[in-house]
Amino acid sequence: MSETRHTISVLVNNQPGVLQRVSGLFGRRGFNIESITVGESEEAGLSRMVIVTTGDERTLEQVQKQLYKLIDVIKVIDLSSHPMVARELALIKVSAEPSMRPEILGIVETFRAAVVDIGPSSLIVQVVGDTHKIDAMAELLKPYGIREFSRTGITAMIRGAVK
The missing domain is CATH 3.30.70.260 (ACT domain)
Known part of the structure; x- marks a missing residue:
C-alpha cells in the first residue's frame, strides 16, 4: 500500500x-x-x-x-x-526596490496574483490557487528575496452536486 x-x-x-x-x-x-x-x-x-x-x-x-x-x-x-476544488492563499513579502518592480509585477500578472501592499523597498503579493501554483510562484520570487511567507493551508469542497 x-x-x-x-x-x-x-x-x-x-x-x-x-x-x-x-x-x-x-x-x-x-x-x-x-x-x-x-x-x-x-x-x-x-x-x-x-x-x-x-x-x-x-x-x-x-x-x-x-x-x-x-x-x-x-x-x-x-x-x-471525489472530484474536488481545493485552494489556499499565500501572502509573500518580497524585497522590491523600484527598479526591480516591473519584473516582479510580470510574475504577479502571470500567476493572476495581486499586489496588496507596496512599501519603500518591498511588495506584499497575494496568490490564491492550488498548492503547486503557490509553490511555483514562491520559487520564482525567491531570487528577489522573500522576506516573509505566510500561507493558509488548503480549504476544499466536492465539485458539483450537493453532498
Whole structure:
C-alpha cells in the first residue's frame, strides 16, 4: 500500500477545545497534519475543518473511525476520493526596490496574483490557487528575496452536486 495525500472535511460543533481534541487525536495516533483550516460552515453552530494528511487507505479509515469517536464530530468526508476544488492563499513579502518592480509585477500578472501592499523597498503579493501554483510562484520570487511567507493551508469542497 502506498502513502497518499488525503483531504478530509470534518464538520464539528463550534465549541472551545474541539480543535485541540481533533489535532490531539492525530498526534496520539502518529498521523501528521500537513495543513488544517477551520471556519464557520453553512450551518449555525457548526464549523468545518479541512485537514490534509498522508497515509494509506487503512490509515485513512483509522483516522475517520477515531474522529467519529469524538463527541463534537458530526460528519467526516474524504474529499480527495471525489472530484474536488481545493485552494489556499499565500501572502509573500518580497524585497522590491523600484527598479526591480516591473519584473516582479510580470510574475504577479502571470500567476493572476495581486499586489496588496507596496512599501519603500518591498511588495506584499497575494496568490490564491492550488498548492503547486503557490509553490511555483514562491520559487520564482525567491531570487528577489522573500522576506516573509505566510500561507493558509488548503480549504476544499466536492465539485458539483450537493453532498
